[in-house]
């Protein structure tokens with residue numbers, strides 16, 4: 046008896062569309078096994094999603110009272126909690142990430158994203174100014190914030206649900222309709238979210254999902270569509286550039302969170318244990334596939350050997366293996382293609398004369414995981430800022446350790462990059478911590494911690510790392526357009 050195929054479907058105008066082609070495979074990166082087929086949206090389906098979104102705005106969603114929209118966000122959070130383990134299982138199947146991480150980071154953050162933006166939007170006020178005029182008269186200026194409109198939400202595969210809800214929650218809360226294009230590699234949780242949002246009463250057409258690839262597929266069809274009013278995108282800098290070109294003729298606003306080549310600076314006075322624990326997270330979390338991950342570790346010469354030895358020990362202690370096992374804390378890379386890219390950087394590092402302190406190869410994890418995209422956590426010394434593995438985003442469980450002598454030298458080395466996303470500074474001298482953190486040419490600068498998030502704070506990068514910020518008031522600004530009203534009193 047042939048088993049029936051499990052389909053991951055597009056959600057358009059309040060309904061799951063029936064698959065009408067061969068689709069493409071959904072593959073478990075831990076094993077390499079196909080577990081479902083994904084319905085690739087064609088141009089016509091993307092068009093239906095965008096026009097359905099526009100109709101939903103006109104049919105009342107954009108004018109729904111804020112208290113109803115925020116109540117809906119809260120119900121969505123409750124419903125994700127009720128279906129928590131389904132979301133965890135879907136995220137683990139798509140990414141191969143450890144189940145513990147999916148629970149503690151990815152799905153927990155999805156709930157927090159909905160609740161935080163419900164709170165923020167419910168409490169948001171509006172700008173107003175009283176303007177003094179000659180002769181004692183006055184005018185009142187106030188800005189009314191309106192939804193941006195139909196927002197294209199394009200997200201990558203590394204933190205699929207976290208990044209999706211980070212954008213969808215404020216977008217919906219501000220009264221927009223969205224068309225979501227998840228990565229072809231991680232289609233499941235966006236689809237599950239469609240079920241949840243329908244269950245909690247979101248009107249048809251307000252949330253749409255179109256599956257597919259980038260160029261010549263759903264991503265391009267969506268960004269080319271004249272009916273979208275803005276794009277929020279997280280992914281590579283190269284794709285960000287492409288999206289920007291596509292929307293430029295129609296002058297649509299973009300919010301881009303792109304790549305990083307993030308530095309950590311470790312001073313001689315840093316608490317060694319705390320620093321090693323922090324660096325282990327910042328280099329290897331999610332197998333190095335977080336835009337915030339550290340790939341350059343600058344260490345003051347006096348503690349270089351201790352930091353290198355300690356980090357090697359901790360890297361070797363990471364537990365790669367079956368993602369569903371509670372003890373596993375490190376998963377595979379997302380795909381064979383991505384592992385090929387990371388392996389190419391390993392070869393480049395060797396050519397540049399790097400010493401590999403640990404890792405550098407493909408681990409043997411047993412026959413069940415042989416088809417997965419596994420890679421050993423890897424640390425190098427002997428590279429400089431001139432070498433490509435120290436200049437280009439690798440997006441894997443790898444970092445270069447580089448010594449420095451003075452604070453000024455550390456700042457110069459860390460800022461010697463075209464990216465500008467995140468940094469971390471490790472020191473017990475808090476004056477220095479503030480000073481160096483502020484000198485970093487980045488959007489997010491941590492001191493004695495990493496990836497500690499307050500969702501009210503601005504998040505994003507400069508240079509090749511992006512345009513604009515999301516989080517807190519920054520999200521509310523991106524997902525709305527102000528109309529300033531000036532009344533002569």
Ligand SMILES: NC(=O)C1=CN([C@@H]2O[C@H](COP(=O)(O)OP(=O)(O)OC[C@H]3O[C@@H](n4cnc5c(N)ncnc54)[C@H](O)[C@@H]3O)[C@@H](O)[C@H]2O)C=CC1
Pocket residue numbers: 199200201202203226227228229257258259260263264265268279280281282284285287288302303304305335336383386438439440
């Ligand atoms: N948050 C981050 O900083 C991320 C960085 N990356 C980096 O990007 C590299 C490539 O990974 P990809 O998955 O190819 O990332 P990507 O940036 O190409 O893809 C991200 C999203 O954009 C879509 N997309 C791609 N081309 C598009 C186009 N022309 N128009 C509209 N949408 C488009 C994709 O389908 C996906 O949903 C990785 O090796 C990594 O270095 C990848 C994922 C996240």
Ligand SMILES: O=C(O)/C=C/C=C(\O)C(=O)O
Pocket residue numbers: 203204208211279280302334335336337498504
């Ligand atoms: O905490 C967040 O909102 C986002 C974290 C990570 C990314 O944006 C990323 O890896 O792209």
